[in-house]
Amino acid sequence: MAEGVKVISMTSEKLPFRSAEMNFQFIRTLTHPYGGAEFGECFYAAENTKDGDPESWVNEWTGVATRVEDRGEETLANGNNFSARENFLRASNYYRAAEFYAPWETPQHQELWEKSRSCFRRAAPLFDPPIEILEIPFEGKMLPGYFLRADGGGGKRPTLLVMGGYDSTGEELYFFIGAAANRRGYHALIFEGPGQRGVLHSYPDMIFRSDYEVPVKSVVDYALTRPEIDGKHLALIGFSFGGYLAPRAVAFEKRICALIANAPIVNFRRLVLGALPFSMEEFSPSEINNLIETAAKQNPMFRATVENFLKPMGASTPWEFFEKMSDYTIESLEDKIKCPTLSLISIGEGEEAVAQAHQFHEKLSCPKTLRIFTEKEGAHGHCQVNNRSLMYQVVFDWLDEVLPK
Numbered sequence: 138m139a140e141g142v143k144v145i146s147m148t149s150e151k152l153p154f155r156s157a158e159m160n161f162q163f164i165r166t167l168t169h170p171y172g173g174a175e176f177g178e179c180f181y182a183a184e185n186t187k188d189g190d191p192e193s194w195v196n197e198w199t200g201v202a203t204r205v206e207d208r209g210e211e212t213l214a215n216g217n218n219f220s221a222r223e224n225f226l227r228a229s230n231y232y233r234a235a236e237f238y239a240p241w242e243t244p245q246h247q248e249l250w251e252k253s254r255s256c257f258r259r260a261a262p263l264f265d266p267p268i269e270i271l272e273i274p275f276e277g278k279m280l281p282g283y284f285l286r287a288d289g290g291g292g293k294r295p296t297l298l299v300m301g302g303y304d305s306t307g308e309e310l311y312f313f314i315g316a317a318a319n320r321r322g323y324h325a326l327i328f329e330g331p332g333q334r335g336v337l338h339s340y341p342d343m344i345f346r347s348d349y350e351v352p353v354k355s356v357v358d359y360a361l362t363r364p365e366i367d368g369k370h371l372a373l374i375g376f377s378f379g380g381y382l383a384p385r386a387v388a389f390e391k392r393i394c395a396l397i398a399n400a401p402i403v404n405f406r407r408l409v410l411g412a413l414p415f416s417m418e419e420f421s422p423s424e425i426n427n428l429i430e431t432a433a434k435q436n437p438m439f440r441a442t443v444e445n446f447l448k449p450m451g452a453s454t455p456w457e458f459f460e461k462m463s464d465y466t467i468e469s470l471e472d473k474i475k476c477p478t479l480s481l482i483s484i485g486e487g488e489e490a491v492a493q494a495h496q497f498h499e500k501l502s503c504p505k506t507l508r509i510f511t512e513k514e515g516a517h518g519h520c521q522v523n524n525r526s527l528m529y530q531v532v533f534d535w536l537d538e539v540l541p542k
Contacts, residue, residue: 302377344451
């Protein structure tokens with residue numbers, strides 16, 4: 138879920154890498170709860186990765202993922218379904234980590250994503266109740282998703298619609314919050330929309346769009362066809378870039394009864410430009426392109442960051458990306474959000490991100506709560522990646538209040 142913006146302040150020598158971005162991706166992979174990672178496996182990959190070398194990262198995480206997947210196959214063949222499920226889950230997360238730095242235009246990038254998805258889907262039927270694989274109709278194509286049914290018998294239940302951001306996957310969102318929702322008595326419907334990882338891999342032309350209420354409407358339409366979902370208790374959470382996508386959707390989609398933005402983005406262009414080490418006004422479009430493309434050729438880590446920005450937006454050059462960013466703003470739409478809204482922001486996400494969370498919260502006229510996570514709480518990382526338990530406490534305690542079961 139990192140977008141290349143300053144996402145975490147934990148970049149000291151206590152972490153494995155000098156590269157702040159690589160440290161974040163390491164933390165992101167290591168801290169997935171509910172069977173997503175093991176300390177020793179993650180540190181083995183980190184210790185054998187050359188600092189700041191994306192190719193080395195891809196190779197090491199692929200190696201760990203392959204070994205864990207092989208154990209999953211072996212235990213499944215032996216009839217040990219629980220062990221197989223645990224291995225497939227971790228392999229899915231490790232393949233996702235490897236895919237993050239694989240160059241987009243290589244077969245490896247597609248293959249690693251397919252392995253991540255395949256491992257998760259090998260685990261899905263081994264749950265009780267099984268995780269259901271979804272295909273949600275949208276504009277002649279299918280949006281991928283998963284339905285996680287809460288335990289506790291029949292009857293309609295409150296449901297949390299879960300969406301990620303710029304580079305998360307539907308499989309990763311199981312670890313990020315889907316399993317936690319089930320433990321709290323909520324169904325979870327995880328989905329990916331245009332521009333998000335699973336959709337891009339299946340439909341390369343389905344890039345991000347600013348009017349995200351359109352795909353979210355299709356998701357809500359689908360959700361309300363399911364007899365176990367209580368349509369009067371439907372919440373939506375958006376992580377990272379989902380902090381723009383989810384509020385934008387709820388400004389128009391009135392069937393959603395509660396919104397969690399983690400963290401709110403009111404102006405994506407301002408957020409990204411605020412993280413740049415130079416001012417856009419100092420350069421022409423061709424100079425901007427040359428500056429960034431030259432730096433990407435010289436620095437493989439920066440190359441990966443640039444690709445992860447440009448591809449989901451359908452931008453062929455940095456300048457085109459900067460132009461497209463201007464469409465992603467919810468300024469002037471805050472008053473259209475009528476349902477109870479919880480805004481989450483971590484202090485380590487940077488001055489501009491914190492300012493936008495405050496701006497969003499202050500402009501809302503609906504019932505609203507703003508929660509700022511601090512370093513003292515160990516929750517100052519992007520989307521509270523370093524303290525998921527506290528994030529769960531805040532989210533689900535709030536949901537229990539606004540969507541009483």
